Amino acid sequence: MTATRVLVLNSGSSSVKYQLLDMRDSSRLAVGLVERIGEETSRLKHTPLTGEAGSREREEPIADHEAALKAVAEELAADGLGLDSPELAAIGHRVVHGGLKFTTPTVIDDVVLAEIQRLVPVAPLHNPANITGIRTAQALRPDLPQVAVFDTAFHTTMPESAARYAMDVKTADEHRVRRYGFHGTSHAYVSRETAKLLGKAPEDVNVIVLHLGNGASASAVRGGKCVDTSMGLTPLEGLVMGTRSGDMDPAVIFHLARVGGMSIDEIDILLNKKSGLIGLCGDNDMREIRRRIDAGDEEAALAFDIYIHRLKKYIGAYYAVLGRVDAIAFTAGVGENAAPVREAAVAGLEELGLAVDGELNSVRSDEARLISPEYARVAVAVVPTDEELEIATQTYALVGDRNA
Ligand SMILES: Nc1ncnc2c1ncn2[C@@H]1O[C@H](COP(=O)(O)OP(=O)(O)O)[C@@H](O)[C@H]1O
Numbered sequence: 418m419t420a421t422r423v424l425v426l427n428s429g430s431s432s433v434k435y436q437l438l439d440m441r442d443s444s445r446l447a448v449g450l451v452e453r454i455g456e457e458t459s460r461l462k463h464t465p466l467t468g469e470a471g472s473r474e475r476e477e478p479i480a481d482h483e484a485a486l487k488a489v490a491e492e493l494a495a496d497g498l499g500l501d502s503p504e505l506a507a508i509g510h511r512v513v514h515g516g517l518k519f520t521t522p523t524v525i526d527d528v529v530l531a532e533i534q535r536l537v538p539v540a541p542l543h544n545p546a547n548i549t550g551i552r553t554a555q556a557l558r559p560d561l562p563q564v565a566v567f568d569t570a571f572h573t574t575m576p577e578s579a580a581r582y583a584m585d586v587k588t589a590d591e592h593r594v595r596r597y598g599f600h601g602t603s604h605a606y607v608s609r610e611t612a613k614l615l616g617k618a619p620e621d622v623n624v625i626v627l628h629l630g631n632g633a634s635a636s637a638v639r640g641g642k643c644v645d646t647s648m649g650l651t652p653l654e655g656l657v658m659g660t661r662s663g664d665m666d667p668a669v670i671f672h673l674a675r676v677g678g679m680s681i682d683e684i685d686i687l688l689n690k691k692s693g694l695i696g697l698c699g700d701n702d703m704r705e706i707r708r709r710i711d712a713g714d715e716e717a718a719l720a721f722d723i724y725i726h727r728l729k730k731y732i733g734a735y736y737a738v739l740g741r742v743d744a745i746a747f748t749a750g751v752g753e754n755a756a757p758v759r760e761a762a763v764a765g766l767e768e769l770g771l772a773v774d775g776e777l778n779s780v781r782s783d784e785a786r787l788i789s790p791e792y793a794r795v796a797v798a799v800v801p802t803d804e805e806l807e808i809a810t811q812t813y814a815l816v817g818d819r820n821a
């Protein structure tokens with residue numbers, strides 16, 4: 418039997434998203450999500466897509482990523498899609514930080530795993546979860562190729578002028594301090610899908626991709642290659658996010674330490690987990706923020722305005738970096754669903770050829786679509802991301818033929 422299935426694991430700081438795909442036609446056999454790992458009650462939502470059965474949910478304490486993955490394996494087995502299947506060709510893992518070493522998907526061995534471990538200090542919320550996911554999957558199927566697909570890989574084409582910070586070169590090099598960028602799998606997929614939507618080859622289009630999830634980043638993509646992105650050494654820089662501050666004067670940190678008496682670890686937690694939208698108004702979910710704004714809540718309205726102001730600055734900056742922009746693509750949870758964010762982000766930018774058609778913008782759909790009016794010089798699009806499909810495609814391209 419030819420093994421044609423790939424299991425994809427996207428382990429986040431407190432969640433695991435997973436998909437089992439059949440790569441003969443890239444169809445999904447099962448999808449699911451484990452949330453609130455390590456909290457009092459965790460939730461596992463599993464959806465088999467092979468038969469008539471609908472989604473199943475489990476609410477129980479799931480202590481860590483190892484327990485989460487074991488629960489996922491049980492759910493898959495209950496549908497006859499267990500990890501012991503001979504049809505499984507590989508397991509693909511999202512790995513957030515790959516430094517400069519990993520520019521392509523990579524079969525994981527001890528050396529690769531050690532390098533991912535070495536990068537934990539620059540992706541403290543993400544790489545540890547990725548490592549646990551890999552180790553647990555290896556224990557469940559030691560015979561299978563495990564492939565790492567790195568968030569940083571797509572950004573390794575950035576020129577030094579965009580990737581380097583303006584600081585002492587020796588210190589920067591010694592500690593590998595530079596812009597790496599993240600969400601690269603999404604930026605790559607969405608920029609390609611945007612070209613497709615325009616009926617053009619990726620080489621022929623310049624796109625600004627706005628990946629607005631809980632973590633959020635922007636990228637400038639010229640002819641299919643990333644030339645700048647908003648996240649930096651770590652996923653803290655750039656846009657206002659659900660719980661992360663994004664850009665600020667680095668001296669804020671010295672001030673909080675010297676004058677505020679805070680420790681470095683306290684400041685780290687403050688800026689990564691208690692800032693952004695949640696720090697500004699107590700909520701990090703854009704749905705809740707919009708509901709509060711509609712009810713007249715001024716704190717939520719200011720948080721929204723700060724979020725949009727930053728987003729607009731990046732649109733302007735990347736417009737200038739690219740010189741010519743063919744499309745702006747909104748993606749991820751907020752970008753795909755929050756019409757008011759899309760409308761506000763391009764409001765007033767008609768001189769740049771940017772506009773959003775109110776009616777098109779209000780349509781809800783899972784399809785990639787244009788939301789700019791016919792006359793606009795620059796296409797504005799909503800392009801759903803699919804990091805799991807992209808990871809599965811890259812994984813199977815690397816190891817699929819080993820099994821043929
Ligand atoms: N219908 C919706 N309207 C507005 N915002 C939404 C909607 N659905 C999801 N979101 C936003 O998307 C975010 C999650 O995005 P997602 O891309 O899944 O993030 P992550 O992968 O970082 O967990 C939520 O926190 C919420 O702010």
Ligand SMILES: CC(=O)OP(=O)(O)O
Binds near residue numbers: 513568600633
């Ligand atoms: C890198 C990053 O910020 O990822 P996420 O949005 O999944 O937190």
Ligand SMILES: [Mg+2]
Binds near residue numbers: 630631
């Ligand atoms: Mg995400």
